[in-house]
Amino acid sequence: MRATRMLMFQLIRLVLLLAAVSIITFALISVSPIDPVQAYIGADMLRVGEEQRAAIAAYWGLDQPPIERFLHWLKAIVQGDMGTSMIYREPVLEVIKDRFAHSFVLLLAAWLLSGVIGFAAGSLAAMKQGTWIDRVIQWYCYALSSTPAFWAGLLLLIVFTVWLPIFPVGLAVPAGVSAEQVTWLDRLYHMVLPAITLSLVGISNIALHTREKLLEVLGSDYVRFARARGEQGFLLWRRHGARNIMLPAITLQFASFSELFGGAVLIEQVFSYPGLGQATVEASTRGDVPLLMGIVLFSTLFVFVGNAIAEWIYRLVDPRIKEGYRHET
Template sequence: MHNVGVYLGWKAVRLILLLFAVSLVSFILVSNSPIDPVQAYIGADMMRVSPEQRLQITEYWGLDRPPMERFIHWGTALLRGDMGTSMIYRLPVTEVIKERFMSSVLLMSTAWMLSGIIGFLAGIIAAVKRDTWIDRLIKWYCYTLASTPAFWMGLLLLIVFSVWLGWFPIGLGVPVGVLSEHVTWGERIYHMILPALTLSVVGISTMALHTRQKLIDVLSSEYVLFAKARGERGFRLIIRHGLRNTALPAVSVQFTAFSELFGGAVLTEQVYSYPGLGQATIEAGLRGDVPLLLGIVLFSTLFVFTGNFVADLLYRWVDPRFREGRAL
């Protein structure tokens, strides 16, 4: 019990230090960006805004203060639970993140489950059919996709299935000209299919290659050789000894893919003009929306940390050495 408390305490300290470091580095990078936040805020009406109005806008958003003073002011407000107001949407940052994340969570969760299930099955088939043409085909597929950018895959699927075949809409998360309250769940899922397929296709390779190697090691172990000597063969042997020893490590690996999932979602949502958290990240960066960008950075950091933390817990559950406290 003491080891568990120490472990959770260190994790909490690491999370706090990570959030501070990420927010500080992000603020420095945004402050030194060549993008003028006032000009991005005004937009096309820049020529009709007087110097006095521009000065008032600068003072209103606190852009006339030194960068460190602005960072301390933002950090103090964050400790009170206030993440600031978005310059683009004129709404509290928490509301923007909540609304956009609800659009992204279905997309990312669907892609996460598809990539995990398909990758796990592909890895099992490759291991069982080791050194055959099926194994070589799956490895070629995985190595090719591992080096394929998500935005390029999105453009390719968009051209084939939307432009050429016309099976899916060109983009957006809902039909054009329809109010959000009139959009059905079927229409939302229909618009989500191609973005989710893009994310899942790119994310298959890691799971498949890991499962293949893990299952090959298991099938070459002494206890599997002993099981074969007792007469166990075929599918029963794979189920009893192979899947039990590869399933939980595979789940752990899938949880560690949260960072790749979020990074892929940023590019994929931009390609499909999908109104999620990834597209909001691009808009905040290009238009100098410092409060929104910092809020998304902190949220994404917490999101990725949670995935890695769950993966770490699963490893400790699977490996008895962790439970005994020898690997803390």
Template sequence: MALGRVKKEGRNGMAKRISFYIVGRCVKLATLLLAISILSFTLVSFSPIDPVQSYIGADMTRVSPEQRENIAEYWGLDESKPQQFLNWGAAILQGDMGTSLIHRTPVAQVIGERFLASLALMAVAWSLSGVFGFLMGIIAGMREGTWVDRLIKSYCFILASTPGFWLGLLLLMLFSVWLGWFPVGLGTPAGILAEDVTLMERFRHLFLPALTLSVVGVANVALHTRQKLVEVLNSDYVRFAKAKGEQGFGLLLRHGLRNISLPAISIHFASFGELFGGAVLAEQVFSYPGLGQAVVQAGLGGDVPLLLGIVLFSTVFVFVGNVIADLLYKVVDPRIRRGEVL
């Protein structure tokens, strides 16, 4: 009876902690979205770009002042900036992200279409950078002080200080212009319907942007994994294992893999923000039709609804990545689970 009561109280306590965790995360996300919305709208308000002029385009000289006023009234641009923000916020709370001034379609539809392309790009780059970064970190840590370790560290330091757009231009010149192995840009071949494009053609257009993102992302994972592995190999329990005859990758798998996976998991999932920022530059260099390119178009065209919609979406995307990193960190490390359930 006593044992059952203790187990029941333990389950109830766990449920309460889980509930508090979920509520706390939701409050943090709501506060973050509110702050990001206010800051983004304020910055856009000071932009010298005229949204009405961007909407009209090349026909600006043919539009009368009365027509300009009608267009501004239609889009709500004739109201004060605080009122515009309140109108936009009220629509967001109702699930309406507005209509894009550039694409003349709902913002949610534009984000949905562009996000699929960006998701494929970021998923491939994120997976490659995580796998290769983790393996390179293990190799460097196991060969500490050797020429292999120095070579990997030098490679990572060079990549960490290399601008992503410059690397993209270099790969574009080498593999597309000089060698002609891959297309110069775009997500699909020009002049071909999307449903007629083969999977191989999509991969050829995706390869160079994904390679640019993954190569830059390798450095952080590799360096942190190497540093953690060096600390693990110099610990007392690993020295005791070596004294018992364990060595090589068997020693790594038995005593070091879980410990070195902690920083790799945390850093890699926390890199969603850098990944999204890198995707913006990569998509511009390779004219890849994703969210990054849409952000630049919205900023240059004064498309406030689309710009703010993408900002909110990317904020949620990065926030979810950080939450997943926290959860996986606690799943991998049992010491954290003893202190708190999540």
């Protein structure tokens, strides 16, 4: 019973969140100094007359007051129509689908990398607390977490594409090759640097949290008792350490979707990677309201789902909560 109630609350929360986010985004766009018509026409501005501009504005409905535009957009979105992107001239949903397909692989790779490496590094640091290994890992984590992701990306670009030209400078596929000829190996090859960059920041976050949590577990009575039974080193970690830090680590990892998405916006820009992050920047700098609204809603949903999964994992996996359910129902 409590599970269905929790699901209902989550859904209500999601609807309220989406409503609030779209209102705020729309308000911000309407006070933004960017003129979508000017951004659209670009360098041809001098050759386009006042009348033509007014015609484009009317075509997009920009001549109406903001409130009316918002209500118009809202009416459409409730019916499932997200509108048409002004800059891509395609339905917003199509643009998001296409761009997210690229981003998804990148995000997934970065997410897995940061999770696995972070968890391993954090565990190692805690198991070897006070040794030079611990100090190196901690130093690395603090250095990384105070490094802006885009700057790390630029450094990697300089090192691995200019000094040691082993990776491509940008894009998701090789230039000058037709779509049919692009192999998955090409895609992977283009994804390596951005994925590593994107995972860097996540690593230190999860490693430091894992280390703290594991130190807490190692100081617990049950680990003291496990040591009294002769368990130590990897066996102790596997039996009692990993088991007790796994849940918080996975939860944290799912809750990190927002940072991941935020990172992708910057990283895709640095690597000219045609994903959703890059589309976000395009949409906002060129005043593409329908696309920006669509992306904002989509990313809100994305982050929300991550947090909801984190919440559910606790309910479904931790025996102390799971068994509690079983007794109540």
